[in-house]
Structures are given as structure tokens and as C-alpha cells.
Amino acid sequence: MYKTRDKIKWIWTNMEGFHAIYILGMIGTVIYNVLQLVVPFFSGKMIDMYLTGEDAVYNMEHHRNFFFILLGVMVGATFLRTIIVYVSCMAYEKGSQKVLYKVRSFLFEKILRQDMRFYSKYRTGDLMTRVTGDLDAVRHMIAWVIRAVIESFSLVMATAVYFFIMDWRVALAILSISPVIAIIIAQFKKHVAPRHKMLRERLAELNTDAQENIAGNRVVKAFAREEYEKEKFDKSSRAYAEQNEKTALTWLSYFPYVETLANMLPSILLLTGGIFMIAGTMTMGEYVAFSGLTWAISNPMRQVGNVMNEFQRFQAASDKVLEIYYSEATITDRPDAKDLTERFQGEIVFDHVSFAYPDEEAVAPVLRDISFTIKPGETLAIMGETGCGKTSLIQLIPRFYDPYEGRILIDGEDIKSFKLTDLRHQIGLATQDVLLYSDTIDGNIAYGDVDMPEKDVLKYAKYSAANGFIKAMPEGYDTIIGERGVGLSGGQKQRISLARALAIRPSILILDDTTSAVDLETEKQIQEGLANLDFPCTKIMIAQRISTTKNADHIMILKDGKILEMGNHEELIRQNGYYADLVRLQLGEEVLASMLAGKEGK
Ligand code: GTP
Numbered sequence: 001m002y003k004t005r006d007k008i009k010w011i012w013t014n015m016e017g018f019h020a021i022y023i024l025g026m027i028g029t030v031i032y033n034v035l036q037l038v039v040p041f042f043s044g045k046m047i048d049m050y051l052t053g054e055d056a057v058y059n060m061e062h063h064r065n066f067f068f069i070l071l072g073v074m075v076g077a078t079f080l081r082t083i084i085v086y087v088s089c090m091a092y093e094k095g096s097q098k099v100l101y102k103v104r105s106f107l108f109e110k111i112l113r114q115d116m117r118f119y120s121k122y123r124t125g126d127l128m129t130r131v132t133g134d135l136d137a138v139r140h141m142i143a144w145v146i147r148a149v150i151e152s153f154s155l156v157m158a159t160a161v162y163f164f165i166m167d168w169r170v171a172l173a174i175l176s177i178s179p180v181i182a183i184i185i186a187q188f189k190k191h192v193a194p195r196h197k198m199l200r201e202r203l204a205e206l207n208t209d210a211q212e213n214i215a216g217n218r219v220v221k222a223f224a225r226e227e228y229e230k231e232k233f234d235k236s237s238r239a240y241a242e243q244n245e246k247t248a249l250t251w252l253s254y255f256p257y258v259e260t261l262a263n264m265l266p267s268i269l270l271l272t273g274g275i276f277m278i279a280g281t282m283t284m285g286e287y288v289a290f291s292g293l294t295w296a297i298s299n300p301m302r303q304v305g306n307v308m309n310e311f312q313r314f315q316a317a318s319d320k321v322l323e324i325y326y327s328e329a330t331i332t333d334r335p336d337a338k339d340l341t342e343r344f345q346g347e348i349v350f351d352h353v354s355f356a357y358p359d360e361e362a363v364a365p366v367l368r369d370i371s372f373t374i375k376p377g378e379t380l381a382i383m384g385e386t387g388c389g390k391t392s393l394i395q396l397i398p399r400f401y402d403p404y405e406g407r408i409l410i411d412g413e414d415i416k417s418f419k420l421t422d423l424r425h426q427i428g429l430a431t432q433d434v435l436l437y438s439d440t441i442d443g444n445i446a447y448g449d450v451d452m453p454e455k456d457v458l459k460y461a462k463y464s465a466a467n468g469f470i471k472a473m474p475e476g477y478d479t480i481i482g483e484r485g486v487g488l489s490g491g492q493k494q495r496i497s498l499a500r501a502l503a504i505r506p507s508i509l510i511l512d513d514t515t516s517a518v519d520l521e522t523e524k525q526i527q528e529g530l531a532n533l534d535f536p537c538t539k540i541m542i543a544q545r546i547s548t549t550k551n552a553d554h555i556m557i558l559k560d561g562k563i564l565e566m567g568n569h570e571e572l573i574r575q576n577g578y579y580a581d582l583v584r585l586q587l588g589e590e591v592l593a594s595m596l597a598g599k600e601g602k
């Protein structure tokens, strides 16, 4: 998907501020691997000078000091190597953590700022996998894979150079196996890459399953579907385990070839080295140095599988991370969007608005040619049967979606000319599906303004008729509510969500069926609260009950995404259409008749 080069570049950019440390780490890796050659080099020298060479006895007597110097250098080099290993590992760790932190914060913000379309495309479990497991694979690449590659590479290169300096013929013989290794690596990569991709998908499925089950545990319980869900989860879990095994075993089928090659090295050396030694063109010391270093070639060979596996894991994971990293919300600020410094007056105009959800191919319009005007401070009630497009309509005002045709104006200006945050700051929204945070009630109400004084929190709770039940709770406003408001009734949740919407003192208040779960008496209190807000506010409320809607300045009846009727209570009664039918259904024929006769009907 993304090129490896671009990925490395991306990592590099995100390591800003830590480049020097990371480069130092890499240099350290090279140095300590070259230092590994010091010991065999000097032991070779020692053998030739003091043990097997022609002048060995003489050297031992007359150059004893040099013997100890050699010994000291060997010990010193080993010690130095240990320090460098430590420091360079720290550098990799620091660099990788830095990138991890930076990218994770960035991703989270990216996800937060996405539009609705994004959220209907990606499932929570999948997104969670991206910011955790996938990101960790990226970190592992920086902290381990890159280091391992540099380590192997510098070790092999240094050894090769050293071999060539000592005896190019033996060096050639030993390195003749490298093309075979290259072929094995290429084959392995071809084989294992798709497996890592699959493995990554399995993990995301597993996480999604777990997340949905935990979040939806009430439904699972209600339907007594624990067994079913457990089996489903088991299936995902097994699929993941099997894929994991398959991926891990891939290397196993290549391993024998690599191992055979690695084991051939000493034999090659024995053969060629032996011949040259017999011919007298190679000393015993050189032979020892060679054989003391065959591991420097064979170890990296054995490491190849590991490195390749981790690298492929990084490839699969980083594609997923980058997809989110570079994703762009389709609904964004226009370049010329202007700052809003004042409150809206609150006039809302829909001008021939048509809308379809963008998440499917060949979509049918959900709203068609909607036009209306509400003046500042007025109330619009929207009614209509389920699925007719009420929620879709109100979602266009804070620009959760944009219409494909027509314009929406607030105070005479297209809403697209405002900055999104400015626009949304002015809109108080209580959604149909109430979502509260696992926090105190106080914290939930003051969500839009954490510094809100307690007396204000109380005021908004009173507007939404929530003060009574909150006070009655053991810890009042400090009561912590569970995830998604567990521990509260549906009506209680709705009232807290209403208080939360009011607490930002919006100039436009949108309530999506917010009083559907409260009793009539409480609803009346809420109506009174809403009528007496201490700030001006245009209200749009979706509701099913005539009692909620009848005092609205405008009542809109939506049907199949089109406005069927629009007017105030009296006008619609007189039209004797859908609204009048609703009155008949909810309040009875007699009330309707008395309303038609112009009397006050309650
Ligand atoms: P109730 O809340 O049940 O009273 O219905 P509503 O009037 O609020 O309907 P809503 O606006 O939610 O939906 C209108 C139509 O849009 C329905 O046919 C839905 O199936 C469809 N719809 C709603 N949300 C989405 C969405 O996210 N994607 C797609 N493709 N369609 C959607």
C-alpha cells in the first residue's frame, strides 16, 4: 500500500528532536559490531606471535609486555563494547518511544476530528487495534528491527572486509553461499508477507468481537446469548491463534536450508583453510581468526527469519496506521472560513436542501428539497414516522454531514462559511442515542465547560428537571455514573444529556427525541424550563407527542424525507391531515373536534 521508503521517511519525520540520538545509536551499533572482530583479530595475532610462530619462544621472552598489551586491548575492547551496546540500546528505545507517543497522540486527534462517515466505516475494535497493537509493531521496527538489520549488516560487512584482508581466497569460498541466502530470503518474504497481513486482520476481528461484546453486554444478557457469543469469540480467537501459528511456522520450512548453510561454513573453512595451511600460505593464527569469526556470518543468517518476520509485521501494521494517519475528514473548514466572535441571532434557513448518506454506493436521498425558515428564538418541532429523516435533518445543522444540494443558512450566512468548531460551539445537541461518560454527573453536565461553577450546573439541571432526582442520589452531583450512563434510567439519562446541551448556553438548541422517555408531568416541567431559559435560543425539537410539540411556533411533518405539512398547531389542525390524525390518535376524537371548533383543548 505505502512504499517502505515512504514509511521510513514517515518514521524519520516523527522522530523530530531525536534524530541525533538515534543516529548515535546506529553509529554505536556499527562500532560495537566492528569491535566484535577485535578479539579474534588479537587472539590470532597472539597465537602467531607467542604460541605457534617460529619466533614464539623468543617473543615470549623478549616481548612479554606486548603480550599483555594485546591482552589488555582485548579486555578493554570487550568492556567498551558493553558500554556502547547499552548506550545505543537506550538511544533506540528513546527514539522509538518518542515516535510512538507522537504518532499515537496524532492518531487520536485524527480520529476525534473525523466526520460521521469515518465512524460508519471503521469499527471501534479495529481503530483500537490501530492505536495499540499496530502502533506497537511500528515501535518495534524502530527499537529492534532496524537495530537488528544494522547489526547484522555491519557485522557481516566488517567480517567480510577482514576476511578479504586476511586471505581473499578463503573469504570468497566462505561468502560464496551468500547468493543462496539471498534466494531463501526472497522466497521467505514472498511467502510470509501475506500471512502477516492476514494475522493483522484476525487480530482486529478478535478485538472488535471483544469490544462489541463488552460494550453490548446488556443485550447479550437480555437475550441470554452468552453461549453464542462465547462460541463466536472462541472462533475469532482460534482463527487468530491458528493464523499466528501458521505465520510462525512459515520460517520453520526455510530454517533447515539456512541451518545447513550455516553449518557448512566451518566445513568450507576447514577445507580451504586446510589446503592453504598445508601449502604454507596461511598461518595457524589466521586460521583461528577465521574460524573464530564464522559465527559473525552464520548468526546473522540465523537471525534473518526473525528480522524478516518482524519486518513483515511492521509492513502490515504500518499500512493500517498510515491509513488513519493520512485520512482526511471530508467535512472540514473552508480555507476562507471566518472566525465567529459573537453569538448567533439564531435564524435558521434551509434552502432547497437534499441529502443522502455518503457511505453507500448508489444511495437514495434521505431528505428531498427541504426548505423552511425559523426566526431567532422560535421553536420548530419535527414529527414524522420512524425513519422519515428527522435525525438526518438535524445532523446537517452542526455539519455532521453536508447536503448534496441546497444550502443551510444561519443568520443569513451559509454554515459552510463558519469554522466547524465555532459553529458547533453554538449548537447544543442532545442526541437520540444518549451517550454519557463514566464520570460524575457534575462532570457530565459541565462537559462543554469544565470550569463551570456548581451553581450553574445546578441551574441547567433545574431547567431540564433533573435536579430532583440527582439530589436524591446518595452522592448527588458527585455520583459517578458507569460507562454510557449505566446506573441511570432512560429518562434520567435524557435529562442529564439535556442539561449538558443547555450548559454550553447554545444559541441553537437541538433535541432529538429528548423527552421520549420521561413521564408527562416531568415533561411539562422541562417545557417550562425551556421556555424560561436565561439566554436567547432557537430550538429545534424532534418529538412524537402532541403535548411536546403543540406550543411550537412551527410544526413540521416529515414523510419519506419530504415536508408533508408545516405550520403551527392551529393551522395544522385546520389542514386536517397527518398532524390532525396524530391528535386524534393521541388525544382522542373529541379533543380534536373541540380543537377544530377553536376551543382550547388540553
Ligand atoms: P427515528 O429516529 O426512528 O424516529 O427516525 P428518523 O426520522 O430520525 O430517521 P433517520 O433520519 O435516522 O433516518 C432516515 C433514513 O436514513 C432511514 O432510512 C435510515 O435507514 C437512513 N440512515 C440513518 N442513518 C444512516 C447512516 O448512518 N447511513 C445510512 N446509509 N443510512 C442511514
Ligand code: MG
Pocket: 390, 391, 392, 432, 512
Ligand atoms: Mg431519529
